[in-house]
Structure formats: C-alpha cells, structure tokens
Amino acid sequence: MEQQQSNAVIVGIQLQHQTDFAYSMEELRNLAAACQVEVVGELIQKLERINPSHYIGSGKIEELKSLLEASDASVVICNDELSPSQIRNLEAALECKVIDRTILILDIFAERAQTREAQLQVEVAQLQYMLPRLVGLRASLGRQGGSGGAGFKNRGSGETKLELDRRKIEERITILQAELEKLVARRQTQRKQRHKNEVPVVCLVGYTNAGKSSLMNAMIEAFHPGSGKQVLAKDMLFATLETSVRSIELPDHKSFLLTDTVGFVSQLPHHLVKAFRSTLEEVAEADLLVHVVDASNPELKQQIAVTEDTLRQLGADHIPVVYAYNKADLTDHEFPQIEEDRVYLSAILGQGIDELSAMIRERIFQDYVQCEVIIPYDQGRLVAYFNEHGHVKSTSYEENGTRLELECRAADLEKYKDALIRL
Template identity: 75%
Template sequence: MTEQTQQQKAIIVGVQLQTQTDFAYSMEELRNLAAACYIDVAGELSQKAARVNPSHYIGTGKIQELLALAEAHDAQVVIFNDELSPSQIRNLESSLERTVIDRTILILDIFAERAKTREAQLQVEVARLQYMLPRLVGLRESLGRQGGGAGLKNRGAGETKLELDRRRIEERITALQAELEKLVARRQIQRKQRQKNEVPVVCLVGYTNTGKSSLMNALMEYYNPLTTKQVFAQDMLFATLETSVRSIDLPDNKTFLLTDTVGFVSQLPHHLVKAFRSTLEEVAEADLLVHVVDYAHADYEQLIAVTNATLKELGADHIPTIYAYNKCDLTEHPYPRIEENNVYLSAKEKSGLLELTELIRGQIFDDFVACEILIPFSEGRLVSYFNEHGHVLETSYEPEGTRLKLECKAADYDRYRNDFVVLQAETPVDVLVRGRQPFREEF
C-alpha cells in the first residue's frame, strides 16, 4: 500500500432498517473492513428508514449533511454499508464529488490484497470483474481504484468505449473461469482420492479472524511436532483465502484430515460466494465441522449466527458440528473445559487441544471395534497389519497363536474376520473413542 492510500480519510454511511437488530455491530465491522484497507474512518452518518432510498441510498435531505461532514473532516472517500446499485453510485458521486465505495468493494479489495495462491487470485479477480461489469458507468474513480477504467457519461465515442470495456471484461471473465476450472478439477481429483482412502475430514469453519489457522497450527505442532507445513496465521481479517489440508496423526494410529477454510463475514458479497464456491465445497463434503468462535468478541453470538447462515447457504448446515470457543485466555471463562458439544480453549496458549481432540474422536471414529482376538501363527501377516493400521493395546503369545487386545476399523475387522478367532468384541466403541479406556469394565 502506498503512503497516500494509508492516509485516506473516509466517512462511513449506513441505513438502519426497521427490522435490523444488528446495525451497530454492522457499522463497527464496516470500520474494521475500512481499517483493513488502510482507510482512516474520520466520521459516521446513519439514518433510520423503512427502506433504502433507490436513487441515493440515503434520503436526499441527508446528502447535504453528509457533504458537510466530509468537508469538515477533509474526507475524499465515502463508504456505504450495503452494496450500491450502478445508479446509486452514479448519483452519489455526482452529488458528493467524492469517491464512493460500498461494502462489497471493500471486501473485494481485502481479498485482492490477501490472495496468495493462483486459485485464490483467479477467484478474486472473477468476483471483482463480475461486480464491475454492470457498474462501468457509475464507478468513475471508484472503478479506477479497482484497477479498471473510468466510466464515461457522454454519448457517442464514450458509449462505444463503454461497450468495448464491457466486451473486454466479459472475455477476461471467460478466460479466467476456464483457467479456474482446471485448478478446480485437480482439487476435486485430490478430494475423491481422500474419500477413497476413507480418511475422515474435519473442517475448521467460522467468522474471519477467530483463530482457525492458529488452532490448526497448534494441533499440528502438538501431534506432528516435526512438521514444517504450518499455515499462514495472523491477527487480521481474511488472512486465509485458500483451503489448506493437513493430516493429523494421533498416537493410537488414528488419522484425520484437518481443513482450514476462508473465514466468513456478514453480507459476504454473492460474487465472492459464487467465485469461491468450489473452494467452499470442502466444507459441504466434510465429515465434521469445528465451528471456531472468537469468545472474547463482544458480539460473538452474532458471529455464530452469520457463520451458520453462510453454512446453510452452502448446503453444509446438516453436518455434525463441534463449537470451539477460542481466545478464552482473554475472558473470565474457565478453560480448558468441555460442556456437551462445546469446548472452551485457547489456541494461542495451546490449551484445550486434548479436549477438542476428544470431542473430534467421539464424532469421526465411531466405526471402530474394540476386540480381543487370537491370530494363528500361519496368519502372522495380520499381526503386522493391525500394528500398523490399528491401535494394539496388549500383545501376548499362546500355543495357538498371537493374542491381541486392540481397536481397529470395523471394515478391517469384517475383512479379516475369518482369519482369526474372536475372544471378545464390542461395537460401537462408545468408550474407547474418548482415547482413555478402550474397554468397558466387564472386559
């Protein structure tokens, strides 16, 4: 970002509708979005109304008040809390003679700044171009800020230029989507391969900046201390824009894949949801969701509601979910602690990781059998197999063969059932999944 961009001052504007209960939070979030774009919010203007003004977003009587506020603070940018129509942008810039930005442009700017992988960059550019296409006339300097051109209001040659710009943008979108489809196809192949391997997939979801990436790194450090595959984690909005998948290997030979996903935000632009849908498919196909919540946030319940609404839009609201209340070190709530399907923890302090793993175990490893078997010496290969793919608790040798007390997948138990003698068995393993007592007392 340039020095000039960092020093930009802006006024934020919002309309509170009669049915809107989260308006104050929404405006505070708009401030945070502006700060993420290195814009200094110098003032705020709001209006209560039954509906948004179709021509100027706010009532025309408020325009002069907004203009005076912008002049008083020497603000050359005005940011609106909702997505503006092309005519609203055109009318507002004409009346205010200032750069007009809406919430969608702010989020698109942040995504463009954060995108690192080729797929994320393509997704962001497609979303930006789709947003710009109907707004070529109205965006003027706002469009220039997005790296496009200036909309022209005159007819004749200007109108020809406008049509040329439209065609170029449409051609660019087509080219980008073709390249994106190749990357998506490659990832779908990888996903199908993981499904074929029958490794459970656990997906971290939640609002942006709740600590999903930090939690993923903490789990990797705990269970795979020699790993060098940490994901990028930083205290800022939308630090993660690409899906990262890591294998978590537990001490008892159980393995699951942990997926880190892009964070959500209220009023996430539909262009972005559409562009990132292929990435977010990881969420819809997970076996378990871990909904990470910033428990130290004053409006954490609102963050949960926004995330749940987004999950419903993605068709992922039916997937079993664990709620991980993070950042408890900044609250008075005791931690680590499990309360039903909720776990209170601190990724920063790496406290509560065992408790979270305990809940995850109970959800995704319910297809394991706790058993005691006798393997004939002629089937010695099974001893090696179960040592590698199961969790062997005790091994002893008898005249008839090798006696194992173990936990293994139900599929493995059924596959080799005719090759060993069953001494004891229990399924489902509602005790062993807690990772402590693999057999009930009668065993």
C-alpha cells in the same frame, strides 16, 4: 511504495426490524481499517426501504456533504452493495469517490490472495462486480483509483481494467474460469481419493480472525512437533483465503484430515461466494465441523449467527458441530474446560488442544470397536495391517496364531472376518 491513508465517512441505512445494524456498521469500520482507511465520520438513516436512486434520501445528501467537508474526508463507504446508478448518482451529488461494502471486501481479498487459485477466484469476482458498473466507473475515472477502478489499492491495473470493454471483460472471465475449472477438477480428484481412503475430514469454520489458523498450528504442533507444516496465521481479517489440509495422527494411530477455510463475514458478497464455491465445498463435505469462536469478542453471538447463516447457504448445516471457544486466555472463563459441545481453549498458549482432540475423536471415530482376535501365522500381513490402521494394546503369540488386543474400525473386522478368529 507505501499505501496512502484515506479518510472516509461510512453511511448506513437501518431498515425496520433490522436487529444487527449496529454490529454491521462496526464491522464496516473494521473492513475499512483492513484497507488502511480511517473512518472519520458516520451517517445513519432509518428508512422503510433503501432509496433506489441515491441509496439515502435527498435531505441526508446535504447532511453528508457538510460532514465530508467538516471531517476532510475524500471517500464515502456505504454499508450495502450499491447498484451502478446509485454509485453514479451519489458521486455526482457528492463530488467524491463512493464505494460499497462489496468492493471493500473484494479489495481485502485481492490483497490477501497468495495462491494462484485464490488470485483467480478474486479476479473473477472483481470482474463480475465491475461488469454491470462499467458506465458509472468510466464516468468517474478521474476520481477513481486502484483495483477495478473502485477500491483503494492502487495496483496500476485499475485504469487499464476500466478501458477494457464489456466483451473483453467477458472473454477474460471465460479464460479465468477455464483455468479455475482445471484447479477445481484437481481438488475434486484429491477429495475423491480421500473418500476412497476413508479418512475422516474435520473442517475448521468460523468468523474471520477467530483464530482458525492458529488453532490448526496448535494441533499440528501438539501431534507433529517440528514437522514445519504450520499455516499462515495473522491477527487480521481474511488472513487465510487458501484451503489448507493437514493430516493429524493421534497417539492411538487414528488419523483425520484437518482443513482450514476462509473466514466468514456478514453479507459476504455473492460474487465471492460464487467464485470461492470450490474452496467452500470442502466445508459441505466434511464429517465434522469445528466452529471456532473468538471467546474474547463482545460480539461473539453475532459472529456465531453469521457463521451459522453462511453454513446454511453452503448446505453444510446438517454436519455435526463442536464449538472451540478460542482466546479464552483473554477472558475470565476457566480453560481448558469442556461444557457439553463446547471446549474453552487458547490456541496461542496451546492449552485445550487435548480436550478438543478428545471431542473430535469421540465424534468421528464412533465406528471403532474394542476386541481380541487371533490371526493365524499364515495371515501375518494382517498383524501389520492392524498395527498400522488400528490401536494394538497388546500382542502375544499362541499355538494357532498371534493374539491381539486392539481397537479398530468395525468395517475392518468385517472385511477380514474369514481370515481371523474373534475371541
């Protein structure tokens, strides 16, 4: 059944010293659009602090009522996370549905979640958001529809969820978390195995819809054409909620794991950050971060700041970073081009992939050395080992063994130093 378009008025409080307010309101419009909601009006109030009972002041409530009537809107979307009493009081005063930024993002996540893990994570976040709001949600059940009784997506389970009492919701959260823990344990085992194999991990991070998945697909196509290992890439907010890991092997036999992660957005709800912790841990354990930036977005500085702030929250701000300015084909900037720690590229055109790969190679394979060795004939297995794990430039056969000119990890040379002759 096709989703019915809702009309909404967005409401924001601009606090003193808040420099990113206009940007966060623009972002709220985009989040609403991702939920098939048309924003038909906007109300802004400058305050020293948010009104604890109604979010906005009493004079603005009357103004908002008139705006709702004039614009034929049935929903009010607030730019902050509201308390249960704020939702209850606003709905009573305005006689319409009131939702906040958090439930909007939770709704988008719920619609985009494809894998079992992502679905569990989103449901836990939704239930944790609902728990303190049960009374308010029950009171306005007549006006509520959809996921958790608070969002737009009418999945039919909204009302049933509301009928669950607090105890049942808590039990459900416990069951979901137990199932999640099993999936997390499996992910951690895979991660430990990767560490054991000493394969470097490169993580794509960035604002939602900057083109991380498109860049991952361009890398896969460049180094493994026709492998069919592409990931989902769509021009929409939060298209990727699953962490995808792909092995990339460069022409000189060096390989690394490339990880695609969930996109960031300002004020990412703490319920979600908590629920997606295991997914986001991939970021904190990477050897290198590729911060993907939408070069064509006029708000790119703000988006970079949001991503850097989220990385700080995840404890990943100590990891080396290179910047991939994607969608350069939509700008006047020359590409492909490298400038210090930035590379301008176009994932969709597949241009700039070699330049980015060179930057990645330079930063994660610093422990590689160029050398010449002779491997005695009775140690033939080492010739095979270095052919697989190093980059052998030339091979010749001498009296006392096989002579290799190669580039390999310093640790491998050290490991086998007693079995070979270094020239």
